Amino acid sequence: xxxxxxxxxxxxxxxxxxxxxxxxxxxxxxxxxxxxxxxxxxxxxxxxxxxxxxxxxxxxxxxxxxxxxxxxxxxxxxxxxxxxxxxxxxxxxxxxxxxxxxxxxxxxxxxxxxxxxxxxxxxxxxxxxxxxxxxxxxxxxxxxxxxxxxxxxxxxxxxxxxxxxxxxxxxxxxxxxxxxxxxxxxxxxxxxxxxxxxxxxxxxxxxxxxxxxxxxxxxxxxxxxxxxxxxxxxxxxxxxxxxxxxxxxxxxxxxxxxxxxxxxxxxxxxxxxxxxxxxxxxxxxxxxxxxxxxxxxxxxxxxxxxxxxxxxxxxxxxxxxxxxxxxxxxxxxxxxxxxxxxxxxxxxxxxxxxxxxxxxxxxxxxxxxxxxxxxxxxxxxxxxxxxxxxxxxxxxxxxxxxxxxxxxxxxxxxxxxxxxxxxxxxxxxxxxxxxxxxxxxxxxxxxxxxxxxxxxxxxxxxxxxxxxxxxxxxxxxxxxxxxxxxxxxxxxx
Numbered sequence: 133x134x135x136x137x138x139x140x141x142x143x144x145x146x147x148x149x150x151x152x153x154x155x156x157x158x159x160x161x162x163x164x165x166x167x168x169x170x171x172x173x174x175x176x177x178x179x180x181x182x183x184x185x186x187x188x189x190x191x192x193x194x195x196x197x198x199x200x201x202x203x204x205x206x207x208x209x210x211x212x213x214x215x216x217x218x219x220x221x222x223x224x225x226x227x228x229x230x231x232x233x234x235x236x237x238x239x240x241x242x243x244x245x246x247x248x249x250x251x252x253x254x255x256x257x258x259x260x261x262x263x264x265x266x267x268x269x270x271x272x273x274x275x276x277x278x279x280x281x282x283x284x285x286x287x288x289x290x291x292x293x294x295x296x297x298x299x300x301x302x303x304x305x306x307x308x309x310x311x312x313x314x315x316x317x318x319x320x321x322x323x324x325x326x327x328x329x330x331x332x333x334x335x336x337x338x339x340x341x342x343x344x345x346x347x348x349x350x351x352x353x354x355x356x357x358x359x360x361x362x363x364x365x366x367x368x369x370x371x372x373x374x375x376x377x378x379x380x381x382x383x384x385x386x387x388x389x390x391x392x393x394x395x396x397x398x399x400x401x402x403x404x405x406x407x408x409x410x411x412x413x414x415x416x417x418x419x420x421x422x423x424x425x426x427x428x429x430x431x432x433x434x435x436x437x438x439x440x441x442x443x444x445x446x447x448x449x450x451x452x453x454x455x456x457x458x459x460x461x462x463x464x465x466x467x468x469x470x471x472x473x474x475x476x477x478x479x480x481x482x483x484x485x486x487x488x489x490x491x492x493x494x495x496x497x498x499x500x501x502x503x504x505x506x507x508x509x510x511x512x513x514x515x516x517x518x519x520x521x522x523x524x525x526x527x528x529x530x531x532x533x534x535x536x537x538x539x540x541x542x543x544x545x546x547x548x549x550x551x552x553x554x555x556x557x558x559x560x561x562x563x564x565x566x567x568x569x570x571x572x573x574x575x576x577x578x579x580x581x582x583x584x585x586x587x588x589x590x591x592x593x594x595x596x597x598x599x600x601x602x603x604x605x606x607x608x609x610x611x612x613x614x615x616x617x618x619x620x621x622x623x624x625x
Contacts, residue, residue, distance in 0.1 A: 137231055141231050141235055144231060144232055146167075146326060148164070150349060151345075153189075153343045155339075156333070157272060159183065159186055160183075160186055161185065163181035163183075166178055168323075168473070170237045170238035171461050173474070177326075180349055183353055184354075187361060188361075191347050193343035194288040194315035194343055195287075195315070195363050197315050197342065197343030202344070206313070207247070207617055211312075212264055213260075214338055214339040215257070215310065217338040218253075218340065222249075222331070227245070228461075229248050229299070229331070230244040232330060234469075235326075236323075237298055238472060238506070239471050241462050241463075241464060248327065251303075254303070256303070256310075258589050259308050259610075259611075260307075266285060267491035268281050271619075276624050277621065277622065281617060283615040284615065285313035286312070286368070286613075289305070289367070290318075290370045291305030291367075293320055293371075294322035294356045295322075295467075295472050296472070297621045298321065298328065299331065302328045305605075308457060312614040314366075317364070318348070319348055319349075319350070319355050322349065323472050323596055329347050329349065337482055359389075361386065363387075367383070367390070368603070369393050369394070370398055371594070376393040391601065392605075394429070394594050395429070396527045396555070397430050398433065398434060398526070399420075399555055399576070400434045400557050401421070401435040401436065402558065402559045403417075403560045404438055405441060407561055409441055414448045417452075417533070417584075419584055421532070422467075422468060422511055424479075425468050425469060425531050433516065433528060433533060434547075435449075435533055435535050436538055436548060439538070450496060451610040453513045458509075458511065459508075470506045471507045474507050476530075479530075480484065481499045482509075483532065484498060484530075484532060486523060487514055490522060491519050492534060493512075496512065496513040497513060497532075509533070511533075512530075513532075513533050517534040517535060517536045518536070519547045519550050520550075527553070545573050549575055551597075553576075553595065554575045554595050554597075554599045555578070555600065556576055557579045559571060559581050561581075575596050592604035
């Protein structure tokens with residue numbers, strides 16, 4: 133069945149108010165800001181511009197709900213049933229929610245369907261089904277003692293999420309935190325608040341009690357207010373390394389709340405000399421650099437290619453890059469949508485110009501013309517990158533692929549490791565021993581071999597170095613951010 137996404141978009145109703153204590157409310161000070169469709173530059177709606185007063189209101193609602201036990205002290209089976217209902221409602225509203233995400237973010241509609249209609253409900257289902265399988269322990273003790281080690285929800289959790297995967301990143305925080313029994317406050321990025329705001333009402337319809345899930349839209353001051361609030365027990369943040377560092381500071385200057393960080397990356401795509409330059413490899417190379425317009429923390433912009441296969445690689449990659457169709461994200465035939473904002477497009481263009489100025493060889497693309505409707509960047513291909521060039525070191529967050537040439541595995545490791553980041557890497561080789569050597573030697577949180585992949589819901593995702601903290605999203609490990617450990621020591625004497 134062919135779905136008319138344009139028609140769905142024309143019938144959407146936009147909700148831009150905050151969701152606090154089970155209802156939509158305007159910001160206390162009454163301020164609003166325009167929400168822009170980045171593919172057209174047009175205003176979609178206005179959104180409540182919350183501040184510290186609204187944060188206080190949301191935290192009070194969250195704390196009241198948590199302390200009451202209306203969610204935090206319910207049985208795992210109860211929370212499971214509600215989260216499964218939530219997942220089902222998200223599936224039922226998936227197409228409409230996906231179109232909303234597309235309009236709000238400029239992401240391709242196909243990607244929005246995958247993330248919003250499929251992956252988001254799957255996360256609530258997975259964590260809902262997991263939570264009644266989390267066991268405590270009985271410690272080995274003298275017969276006169278019983279020691280119990282149990283897990284309890286950490287309390288009020290703030291999820292501060294980015295604009296590149298708006299609902300998916302919110303769900304990465306919400307699903308395990310709610311499963312654990314926490315109360316959750318989501319602060320969506322100011323560029324993309326609409327799906328999180330809408331989903332909060334769907335959560336209520338599923339049976340999430342008032343105050344357990346709140347959404348507070350606004351700018352950086354809202355995130356700071358959450359980070360500094362003495363009644364917030366934990367913050368889980370996805371975004372830039374610079375802002376992640378601020379949350380560490382906010383914690384240190386307030387109540388020493390737990391901080392989980394998933395931040396930037398400069399991930400390498402390594403092709404060793406024995407790799408076959410197949411269509412699959414080339415498709416992975418393109419996807420790793422241009423998926424979501426390169427607006428992805430694990431984008432493999434640095435493509436480190438052995439000299440023996442470089443010419444074949446470049447020839448095939450060039451043809452693919454030139455064939456990419458940049459256009460209306462609601463059009464299923466588009467291969468790439470827009471950048472998130474005019475400001476971000478200028479940043480991406482600035483990096484492309486910097487690459488040219490520093491001597492990288494521009495093969496295709498370049499700086500955008502600036503005269504088009506919407507904020508569209510050109511897919512750009514560079515050769516002859518050097519490892520210390522700006523575009524080989526700093527996160528561009530745009531559709532840029534740059535090739536660095538190597539002549540050995542150790543040179544590949546040296547270049548790949550020359551980064552302050554450590555989020556992801558891809559390695560292509562036919563030799564399993566080389567694959568394991570590279571995977572174990574690369575200082576990053578995820579290594580995919582003979583594919584570009586971040587894993588899936590069952591595997592933890594996070595980074596080394598300045599890409600993250602010890603916390604992880606996804607997998608059973610995600611629960612660790614939202615549970616604390618208690619020892620109960622009972623004497624029978």
